[in-house]
Amino acid sequence: MFFLSQNSRWCFDLLALFFLGVIALVSLPSFLFSAGYLRAQFSRGRSLLATGLTVFFVLSMAAVVASANLIFFLFAWEFMSLVSYFLVVFEHEHEASVKAGMIYLVMTHVGTAFLLAAFLLMHAQAGTWDFEGIRAAAPAFTPALKNILFGLFLVGFGMKAGIVPLHIWLPYAHPQAPAPVSSIMSGAMIKVAIYGLLRFIAGMLGVPPVWWGNVILVAAGISCLVGVIYALMEHDIKKLLAYHSVENIGIILLGIGAGMVFWSWGWGVLAAAAFAAGLYHTVNHAVFKGLLFLCSGSIQVATGTRDIEKLGGLIKRMPQTAASFLVGAMAISALPPLSGFVSEWLIFQVFFVGLRDASSGGKLFFAGMMACLALTSALAAACFVKAFGVAFLAMPRGRAAAEAREASLSMRSAMIFLAALTVALGLGAGLVWKMFCAVAASFLEPPASAWSGLLSGSWDLIRFPGTDACLRTPMIMLALGAGIAAVYLFVRLTARKRVMTAGRTWDCGYYRLDHRTEYTATAFSKPFRIAFSFFLLPYRKTEKIRDSFYHVKEFTYETATTPIFKRYLYDPMVRGLFKLAQYVKGFQMGSIHWYLAYIFVTILILVVIFGRP
Amino acid sequence: MKASLLLLQAGIAVLGAPLVSGFIRKVKNALRMRQGASLGQPYYNIAKYMAKEEVVSEATSWIFRWTPSIVLGSTVAALMFVPVFSFSLSAPGMGDVLTLFFLFSLGRFFLALAGLDTGSAFGGMGSSREMFIASFVEPVAILSVAVVAGHSASPQGGLMACSMGMSFSGMVAAAALFMVVLAETSRIPVDNQETHLELTMIHEAMLLEYSGPSLAMLETAAHTKQLIWFSLLGAILWPWPVGSSAALSDIAAAAAFFVLKIVLCAVIVGLTEVSLAKMRLFRVADFLGLAFLFSVLALVISGLGY
Known part of the structure; x- marks a missing residue:
């Protein structure tokens, strides 16, 4: 282990501190939450094991972010991956966990x-494992090498971040872990991959060629849309949230990709502002997605299910969980004045400046990205209307939901803390x-004179460079609050008979409506399923069992969508792999004599090639 | 001074908004050779609802009860971000047109939740359709405003809800925005305000369980939202007077011109409604896709410098 002690160098620059902050913001409430969650779900011994593993998980993430050496980084990275694997298969009695793991x-x-591969290439060129040394040597790398490194990093970190089409593990793995761990995985771990992208691509390789930014933007746009469309189709609350992580990683990368494009065009200040917008969304997503996963854990403890089609009416049984979830849902749908609105507003400004000032092709490209983000945020709002409306509102769809009880104190306080933080990140x-x-300026180093103007202004004001647009969220909150209060008071005072009579929902005079006549999540998402059918390839299976020609005794209906990435990309790959293995099996006949012969032949060949003086 | 003028403007806009709806109805009836209800009918409706008691379903929660206040309150707040009477009376350094759009999203979010909250299939259907259409509306709305703002504003201009002069690209963007307005104000060919048929209704389906003062609030919000969209359309297509001062005479002149623009908008909307049939829900995606193409076309034209 001598090289570990030799290579354990730390780096606490602003970028590292920023991501350490993100990890802490999500992890601490999750620990608080897990105190109540684990007690309700597992035996004492297993709770202790889960807590221990989670501690190691969080520490390894912190080590990744704080390391200043390639070898140390890689060890921490691998440790992080393995510990999180154990957490994914923590409920190993379920088949799904093992498969997801x-x-x-x-x-x-x-x-x-x-x-x-990327690290070895860098080491071979720079002759050192230290970040500082590589950063110093990087300007001398050939463009071809830089391009190769970019590709390797994009795939390597993109796998962890869940960029489409590398996202496929995310909706399996995140939901299987215990809820506080899902919260850390979605809130913090995939952000560590964003850290990696920033540290190695933006922080080391210097001014990028423009196509790097374009590639990131296109990948980000696809991730946004694919993530949110799959989320709309999903009725398992944790899987739905996991797909939203894919979407939000896309939004973060929209900011970062635009920053890279601007940087290569020499728009220093705007590039830094675009990176800062991406960072803003990173924090926001960490907080509200952490919050939403904790709420899903609270639902799971209370009802024993994650399927929103079996829930309903929880707002009356679990008012605080419902309110926290609502705050998270509003933030992820970019509703003012919460945090998600601010970061999406910033990214819209980034694209607007791109659209306004770029030359012809760039204009269209940024317009496309802008439309993509707008579509994404509107679809996300639809998805969370579905998730909140079906899970929390109207009548319960089963006994589990009807008898749900509010979460314990530790769980509630964790959720309320994160909800408050979501509001604070919007108002502040x-x-x-x-x-x-x-933070963005610390690794981009924009021209100071233009930059300082950006940082001026009062505490409540956001001024975006390059436009005269500004945003004051406290003022928006004030206008909103004043509007709502004025309207409420006006009606209270003027309505002659503000009598509220409790009645039944209108049933068209037939019979008392019950939970079977409620609108389901499947029905809610049907228009989207049809509009995006070119991508989702939905199918349905109906089965009729007849007594006679006139009377159908039983009717079953099943609808699902085709997972195209699995079917057309990964399944052929896996099949190819197995086929290859079949060929290799030819050499492996199980006889020790043959194996000895292989070894002998190998040595012979090696001696012939390398053994000559 | 400016703050009080802003509040006054918001008050007048909310009070005057139902009149626009009444006028559109009048136009439609005139085109159909009918007498029709009087101009003030929307006011009578609101007054009637205000005097009635309210029946609230047992299945609902506080979301249902607070939604009317939130929807109308956010619409009133949205009035701060669009130039209504005068350009000097908008966006006092608080935000831009995106804030306006996202405030609408806020109202829509709660209205859709309230639709689901009753447990009625009608409400759920309305919510689902509303969110479906909104998701195609949003890209077109944002992109067309961005094209106009990017074309005509000063080099440092932001995403403001007005242009700085008439241009060809602005007109094409306004065409796209007009289609958005039809969708957002529940007009034919997207929705139909005159019917309560479960196969077709969208906006009305979400409101189905509301009664009394709550319904009055939601109707007022819908009228106000319509006025805001018309103002936005007017400010983008035909901005005048640009950059006027906050002097009272200028504001009065601008207000008179504003009324003219709204009348024009209302007549065009009425004509469109009478001459088109309502589309099937899934054709709406194509309709708004066409609007999106218009906004892209506007961008191309603006790139050519027109």
């Missing part, structure tokens, strides 16, 4: 292999923005 393990190691946007601009 397998997919995760394979994918993450393929990713690590790409990183390893001016302060937070200036902080993140400083």
Whole structure:
């Protein structure tokens, strides 16, 4: 282990501190939550094991972010992947966990292999494992080498971040872990991959060629849309949230990709602002996605299910969980004045400046990206209307939901803390923005004169460079609050008979409506399933069992969508792999004599090639 | 001074908004050779609802009860971000047109939740369709405003809800925005305000369980939202007077011109409604896809410098 002690160098620059902060913001409430969650779900011994593993998981993420040496980075990275694997298969009695763990393990190691290749290439060129040394040597790398490194990093880190089409493990693995761990995985671990992209591509390789930014933007746009469309089709609350992680990683990368494009065009200030917008969304997503996963854990403890089609009416049984989930849902749908709105507003500004100032092709490209982000945020809002509406509103769809009980104190306080943080990141946007601009400036080094104007202004103001647009979230909150209060008071005072009578929902005069007549999540998402059928390839299976020609005794209906990435990309790959293995099996006949012969032949060949004086 | 003028403007806009709906109805009836209800009918409706008691379903939660206040409140707040009477009376350094769009999203989000909250299949259907259409509306709306803002604003201009002069690209973008307005104000060919048929209704389906003052609030919000969209359309297509001062005479002149623009908008919307049939829900995606093409076309034209 001597090289570990030799290579354990730490680096606590602003970028590392920023991501350490993100990890801490998600992990600490998750630990608080897990106190109540694990007690409700597992025996004492297993709870202890889960807590221990989670501690190691969080520490390994911190080590990844704080390391300043390739070898040490790789060790911490691998440790992080393995510990999180154990957490994914923590409920190993379920078949689904084991399968999810397998997919995760394979994918993450393929990713690590790409990183390893990149690191070895860098070491071979720079002659050192230290970040500082590589950073100093990087300007001398040939463009071809830089391009290869970019590709390796994009795949290696993209695998962990869940960029489409490398996202396939994410909706399997994140939901299988215990809820506080899902929260850390979605809130923090995939952000570590974003850290890797920033550290190695933006922080080491210097000013990028423009196509790097374009590639990131296209991948990000596809991730956004694919993530949110799959999320709309999903009724398992944790899987739905996991697909939203794919979407939000896309939004983060939209900011970062635009930053790279601007950087290569020499728009220093705007590039830094675009990176800062991406960082802003990174924090926001960490907080609200952490929050939403914790809420899903609370639902799971209360009802024993993750299928929203079996829930309903939880807002009355679990008011605090519902309110926290609502805050998270509003933030992820970019509704003002919460955090998600601010970061998406910033990324829209980035694209607007691109659209306004780029030359012809660039204009169209940025317009496309802008439309992509707008579509994504509207679809996300639809998805969370579905998730919140079906799970929390109206009548319960089963006994589990009807008898749900509010979460324990530790779980509630964790959720409320993160919900408050979501609000604070929205209302305190001016302060937070200036902080993140400083982080972005620390590795981009924009021209100071133009930059300082950006950081000025009062605490509540966001000023975006290159436009005269500004945003004051506290003022928006004030306008909103004043509007709602004025309207409420006006009606309260003027309505002659503000009598509220409790009645039944209108049943068209037939019979008392019950949970079977409620609108389901499947029905809610049907228009989207049809509109995106070219991509989702939905199919249905109906089965009729007849007594006679006139009377159908039983009717079953099943609808699902085709997972095209699995079917047309990964399944053929796996089949190819197995086929290859079949050929290799020819050499492996199980006889020790043959194996000895192989060894002998190998040695002979080696001696012939290398053994000559 | 400016703050009080802003509040006054918001008050007048909310009070005047139902009149626009009444006028559109009048136009439609005139085109159909009918007498029709009087101009003030939307006001009578609201007054009637205000005087009635309210029946609230047992299945609902606080979301259902608070939604009318949130929807109308956010619409009133949205009035701060669009130039209504005068350009000097908008966006006092608080945000831009995106804030306006996302405030609409806020109202829509809660309205859709309220539709699901009743447990009625009608409400759920309305919510689902509303969110479906909204997701195609949003890209077109944002892109067309961005094209106009990027074309005509000063080099440092932001995403503001007005242009700085008439241009060809602005007109094409306004065509795209007009299609958005039809969708957002529940007009034919996207939705139909005149019917309560479960196969077709979208906006009305979400409101089906509301009664009394709550319904009055939601109707007022719908009227106000319509006025905001018309103002936005007017500010983008035909901005005048640009950059006027906050002097009272200028504001009065601008207000008179504004009324003219709204009347024009209302007549065009009425004509469109009478001469088209409602589309099937899934054709709406194509309709808004066409609007998206228009906004891209506007961008291309603006790139050519027109």
